[in-house]
Amino acid sequence: MSKVIDGKAVAAAVLEECRSEVAEMRSNGITPGLAVVLVGSDPASQVYVGSKARTCEDLGIYSRKIELPEETTQEELIKVVEELNADSAIHGILVQSPPPKHIDEEAVIRTIDPRKDVDGFHPENVAKLALEDSSGFVPCTPAGCMRLLKEADVETKGANAVVIGRSMIVGKPMALLLMAKGSDATVTVAHSRSRDLPGICRQADIVIAAVGRPEMVTADWVKDGAVVIDVGINRVDDATKKRGYRLTGDVAYEEVAAKCAAITPVPGGVGPMTIAMLMKNTLKAAKQLSS
Amino acid sequence: MSKVIDGKAVAAAVLEECRSEVAEMRSNGITPGLAVVLVGSDPASQVYVGSKARTCEDLGIYSRKIELPEETTQEELIKVVEELNADSAIHGILVQSPPPKHIDEEAVIRTIDPRKDVDGFHPENVAKLALEDSSGFVPCTPAGCMRLLKEADVETKGANAVVIGRSMIVGKPMALLLMAKGSDATVTVAHSRSRDLPGICRQADIVIAAVGRPEMVTADWVKDGAVVIDVGINRVDDATKKRGYRLTGDVAYEEVAAKCAAITPVPGGVGPMTIAMLMKNTLKAAKQLSS
16 A cells, blocks of 8 residues: 655644744744735636735734736836835745736746745746755745655655656756755656656656646556655546546556555645745745844 | 767867857957966966966957965955956956865855856856756856767757766756757766666766766666767876876776767867867857947
8 A cells, every 4th residue: 555645734734833933933023924926817826825825824924915907017016026125024025926928927036035035936046956055945846845755754865766847846946956965866857858758757766747747647657666746736627526627636646556655645745835835935034034 | 889079179160160259259349358267376277277268369369367376365356356347358257166275166156247157157157057048158068068969969859868976067057958948858867876876877878977986987887879978087097107197087988989879088078178168158258248
């Protein structure tokens, strides 16, 4: 039987750590603050932003939600970010992705003070990750995956890790974290253009699936006893569901779970970790800015 | 028979490209300028610095060699860098590595104007490499390796590339270049803590050895028909040589050459490319700063 890595439980534990830290910081006169900027009215983004704000409030983190109309210009958005950069009540700034098409997302990210860049997308934090400088912010999803591996007692040292996907949000930072000193995995980054993806994946002790294709990783891709972290969250039509779809990861869960040593479910695996690591990053920012 | 990838010849061709570009730039009133700062009197560093200056002069690039005494303080060195940042005759700045032990090399690199950072070590250029932003500077050695692969008509798309070594000078940037869109290799970064390094290496269509261990990669590590790029330059005691040592790469050249499709020799492989790519980067800096 395979061991399910319970992301909900680990995320809850991380949030309890955060709650204690917030209490201690507040007793020292520092209230950590997170600003989330949402441009437009994408329903999924509204759900995410609402969930981040509620989590903050639950932990005692000051939360500011800034909702801007769809037609906000790039200059207006950058002005909002600059005001947040200068606002001492705000330690973390996040611009919800994706912004409307007329906004240059990378340009906006570059205007965030890197010390408040709790998403870890600013070039300065990207560089710190590559340079193994721990003062930077690690993007929340790969940071969450690393925490899950740790909590599941997975040995990364000398392990063969295969990361499927090469995005700057997950694949590349994940690879950099796994190959860094201390983690010491042998890391392969595979992607849609890789030859014999199943064969590459079969050699992995640790599989990180972050490619966004529902149930692509099937049992014949995974070696007995591997650990599988499923970052994908895909909607698949399902007439038996009231809402008409179900959520599924990049891994064919049932068949892979039957042969691997440990696996994250979807939902309830990596998903809950992302927001928990965002809270961690916000506290780190508040501590660094206050010290 | 294996095909020797002649780094000297490719580097000479790159330098001829540079010579034409310099001539054109000068006819437009722009003389590219490179400043090389050397602290202390390490004999190897003096040789490198001299060679860089001579190559500049040969191509028509303005070269400034700044030699500072061993006891130069960090602040004095940073002041020199800042003056070069402000100097419009200088487009590229390079602080020869390694500086004396009392100097914080990373702090010095961070003070170089990223637009003049022709070594590609400034965090802003590290981030651009990870983010696949081609306006940045790629470190010269991995850039040279990519050029050698191109000149040898090696298909990287879908190929399995194994990079041995995870330094920020060679291993990591090499991996990022090989996995980037356009190159599209499946990249494995292996290192001294990897399990079964020979087995990992045997799966590679392309091997990049950048680990600094003389002749570590032997014939049984390399699959028939692989392409082998040897970044190592190691001194090995050799009583039959007048100087008492010989130079060797990380690859056991003779036995590997007998079975691979293509290989770079040491010396005469990657080595000459590094300085050629430095010249390329200097011209790129001059163009970007003048436009």
